[in-house]
Amino acid sequence: MTEHPNEERFRRLYEAFRTGDADTIREELADDLVWHVPGRHRFSGDRSKDETMALFEEVVPEFSETGEPVISTFSIEIESIHASDAWVFMRVHWDHTRDGKRFDQHGVEVFRLDPEGRISEFWALMRDTVAFDEFFS
Template identity: 35%
Template structure:
């Protein structure tokens, strides 16, 4: 399976809200690198930590957080996707941004994920 296919399965699992399918795409020692200076920033290691991290986005946004993959391209083990992510939160301006997510795939699992937001300062304000 190609790296872009693995990331495609990840994206389909996110879109469907299928956490079992999502975990199946992640390496046991996956690292999610969350940028910025907010309560969710930092490295989240392992599938359980990634699920908890995504769950925190849902909790903080009252279930409104959504992530949509717009396009993807690959170079060997690396896959870059353009994304749009949205969320609402009481007391904060709505979050509606584009970004780039970069994945490193080993075999048939995602080993690392880096996120790049179009406006990190606005995202930091949103997540607090």
């Protein structure tokens, strides 16, 4: 089976995320983006493009401009990826630490793409959202 071009594109996008390449990330987000963050913590809810980029700057070490990100280590490993022109589905392994806490879970990240191929909507699906809430409490 031939790999869809969006599979390699999203691998490169996650590499940009891992290295803190905010310009590349921003270019891949649609102007009308809705970024859904699960849970009941201060970072949960639905966010616009600008709010999502601000969230990355506050939470992710590689994006932090203050040098004081919420998360100490931030890792998302892509375990498998399936893509079409309109959707990307990834099984991932999240492994984050902060303040002596660790969030270590497998889950699914889902992206809906607009006609230009930019990310217009995002969902993270995990088996234990309570652990996610506790990590950010």
